[in-house]
Amino acid sequence: MPRKTDVEVIAFQQPWNSIARECTQTYGPAGVAYVEISPPQESIRGTQWWTSYQPVSYRLDSKLGTEEELAHMIEECSAAGVDIIADVVLNQTTGVGEDKELTGVAGTRYNPGTGSYPGFTGNEGQHPEGVNSHDFHDYNNGASISNYRDQDEVQQGRLGGMWDFDSSSAKVRDLQSDYLARLYRLGVRGFRMDAVKHIDAEDVKALKQAMAKKIEVPEQDIYWIQEVIGNAGEAKGIQPSNYFDTGTVTQFAFAGAMKSNVPGSLNALSGLRERLGDTKRNPYAIPTDKANVFVTNWDTERNGQALSYKDGAAFALANAFSLAYDYGTPRLISDYRFTDNDAGAPGATETSVPDVNFNEACATNDGPWNCEQRWTPTRGMIAFHNYVHGTAVDHWQEGADAAVIAFSRTGKGFIAMNGSDEEASVEFETSMPDGEYCNVYAVQDCSQTVRVRKGKVRTSVPARSAVALYAGATAKAHPSSPVAVDPSTPRQD
Ligand SMILES: [Ca+2]
Structure with a gap:
C-alpha cells in the first residue's frame, strides 16, 4: 500500500513549530504528501490573517516563525515523509498608504506612500537598494483593478490598492526567482503561487525559467500550484489554460460543485470529471493532471462560495468525495473557527501567532482549531485515496x-x-x-x-x-488505533 501519493493539506496560519510536530503525529502517519504553509516571508504587522499576503521583505521571519524554525519544520516533516509547499506572494506588496516609515513583523522598514521597500534584496548581494516605485506597474495612474474583462488592467493594475510588482522587469524577475530558489534550497518542494491570474502568463513562464536555472532543476520537475479563478465572465488571457505550461491550477469550479450539490443532490456529481476536465467540451476546463481540487480554501470559506467546517458533516462528506473520486490533486484545509472574516489565528498578535498544541486543541470537536487533519473520515479517506491511486x-x-x-x-x-x-x-x-x-x-x-x-x-x-x-483495510490488515473515532471529528448532524 502506498504510504502517500499526492494529498495536500493547507495548514492555514499555523506556526512552523506546531506544523513540525503535527507532521510527526498526524500528517506523516496519515499518508499526507504535502503540507501547504501560509506565506513564510516578512509581512506587515496586524492580527488579521490577510497581513500574510502583504509582504515587506524576503526575510524568512514571519508571524508564524523564524527562518531557523522554518528550516527545522522542513526537516522534521521530511523525516516524517511529508514535503512542504510554501505559499508565495509575488504579485503585490502592501497597500499604498501614507508617506510614512513603517516596520514589518521582523522590523524591516518600508514606506507605503513612496513605494520604498528596501527589504526586497537579492540572495547574492545584488539589488542592495531593494525595490522602489519604479519596480511596480503604474497602470492608469495607479488605479485599482475594477474591470476583470480587461487583461492588462487585471495584471498591471493594483489589486485592492496594493503596489503591483512589474513582473516584466529583469530586476523584479531576478529578485523573485532568487526568493523561490532560496526556499527550494531550504527544502521547500512545492510552491503555491498566490494571485497568479494577476501576473501575465508569459512573465510567469520567464520567472519559472529563471528559478529553474538557479536551482538547476528542470522546470517541469518544480511543483507549482497556481491560483487562477476560472471565472467565465473574465478576460480570456487570465483563464486557467494560459497557465498550464507552468504547473497545476486551482479548480474553483470543483468547490462550486460541492457547494451546489453536497449534501442534497449528490447524484448531480455524476460525470463531474468530464465536465470540469474535458477541454474539448468546456473552454474553462482544467484537465485532471493540471487540476488542484479543493472543497474550500481560506478565501472561499469567507466569501460564502464554498462549504466549510461550518457545514459540519456535509463538509466532511464533500472532502470524502474529493478524496474518493478521480479528478485532480486533492487539497484539504486545516483551519480555525471564525465569525469575523478578518480574524487571525486564535491568539494572534500584531507580530506572531502562538504555538498550537494539537493534542490538546484537537481533544474536542468544539475548540478554536478545527483539526480537519485529524478527523476520522479525513484519515480514512486519505488512506483510501492513496490505496486506489491510479484506478x-x-x-x-x-x-x-x-x-x-x-x-x-x-x-x-x-x-x-x-x-x-x-x-x-x-x-x-x-x-x-x-x-x-x-x-x-x-x-x-x-x-x-x-x-x-x-x-x-x-x-x-x-x-x-x-x-x-x-481492499487494503480488512480486520487483519488494518493498522491499529487506540480510538474508534478521533475526538475532533464533527458530529453527523
Ligand atoms: Ca500584477
Missing part, C-alpha cells in the same frame, strides 16, 4: 434519493455516500473482490466492517455519512 471510477450508482450515491475504484475501493437526513438502506454493486472490510469513513480501528458478497454491498448508511471500503 478508474466505475459502477457509479444512484439511490432512490438524489442524495444517495455509490461508486467504486476498479477492484480496489468502494464508497456509498448518504447526504440525506435519514439513514439509507442500500444495495449497490461494486468491482471490489468479495470480503469483509473496515468502514474507514466511520471508524479508524476497524470496529465497523461491511461485507462484499457476490459483488454486492448491502448495508445501511447513516444520515450525512458514508461507508468507505478499500
Whole structure:
C-alpha cells in the first residue's frame, strides 16, 4: 500500500513549530504528501490573517516563525515523509498608504506612500537598494483593478490598492526567482503561487525559467500550484489554460460543485470529471493532471462560495468525495473557527501567532482549531485515496434519493455516500473482490466492517455519512488505533 501519493493539506496560519510536530503525529502517519504553509516571508504587522499576503521583505521571519524554525519544520516533516509547499506572494506588496516609515513583523522598514521597500534584496548581494516605485506597474495612474474583462488592467493594475510588482522587469524577475530558489534550497518542494491570474502568463513562464536555472532543476520537475479563478465572465488571457505550461491550477469550479450539490443532490456529481476536465467540451476546463481540487480554501470559506467546517458533516462528506473520486490533486484545509472574516489565528498578535498544541486543541470537536487533519473520515479517506491511486471510477450508482450515491475504484475501493437526513438502506454493486472490510469513513480501528458478497454491498448508511471500503483495510490488515473515532471529528448532524 502506498504510504502517500499526492494529498495536500493547507495548514492555514499555523506556526512552523506546531506544523513540525503535527507532521510527526498526524500528517506523516496519515499518508499526507504535502503540507501547504501560509506565506513564510516578512509581512506587515496586524492580527488579521490577510497581513500574510502583504509582504515587506524576503526575510524568512514571519508571524508564524523564524527562518531557523522554518528550516527545522522542513526537516522534521521530511523525516516524517511529508514535503512542504510554501505559499508565495509575488504579485503585490502592501497597500499604498501614507508617506510614512513603517516596520514589518521582523522590523524591516518600508514606506507605503513612496513605494520604498528596501527589504526586497537579492540572495547574492545584488539589488542592495531593494525595490522602489519604479519596480511596480503604474497602470492608469495607479488605479485599482475594477474591470476583470480587461487583461492588462487585471495584471498591471493594483489589486485592492496594493503596489503591483512589474513582473516584466529583469530586476523584479531576478529578485523573485532568487526568493523561490532560496526556499527550494531550504527544502521547500512545492510552491503555491498566490494571485497568479494577476501576473501575465508569459512573465510567469520567464520567472519559472529563471528559478529553474538557479536551482538547476528542470522546470517541469518544480511543483507549482497556481491560483487562477476560472471565472467565465473574465478576460480570456487570465483563464486557467494560459497557465498550464507552468504547473497545476486551482479548480474553483470543483468547490462550486460541492457547494451546489453536497449534501442534497449528490447524484448531480455524476460525470463531474468530464465536465470540469474535458477541454474539448468546456473552454474553462482544467484537465485532471493540471487540476488542484479543493472543497474550500481560506478565501472561499469567507466569501460564502464554498462549504466549510461550518457545514459540519456535509463538509466532511464533500472532502470524502474529493478524496474518493478521480479528478485532480486533492487539497484539504486545516483551519480555525471564525465569525469575523478578518480574524487571525486564535491568539494572534500584531507580530506572531502562538504555538498550537494539537493534542490538546484537537481533544474536542468544539475548540478554536478545527483539526480537519485529524478527523476520522479525513484519515480514512486519505488512506483510501492513496490505496486506489491510479484506478478508474466505475459502477457509479444512484439511490432512490438524489442524495444517495455509490461508486467504486476498479477492484480496489468502494464508497456509498448518504447526504440525506435519514439513514439509507442500500444495495449497490461494486468491482471490489468479495470480503469483509473496515468502514474507514466511520471508524479508524476497524470496529465497523461491511461485507462484499457476490459483488454486492448491502448495508445501511447513516444520515450525512458514508461507508468507505478499500481492499487494503480488512480486520487483519488494518493498522491499529487506540480510538474508534478521533475526538475532533464533527458530529453527523
Ligand atoms: Ca500584477
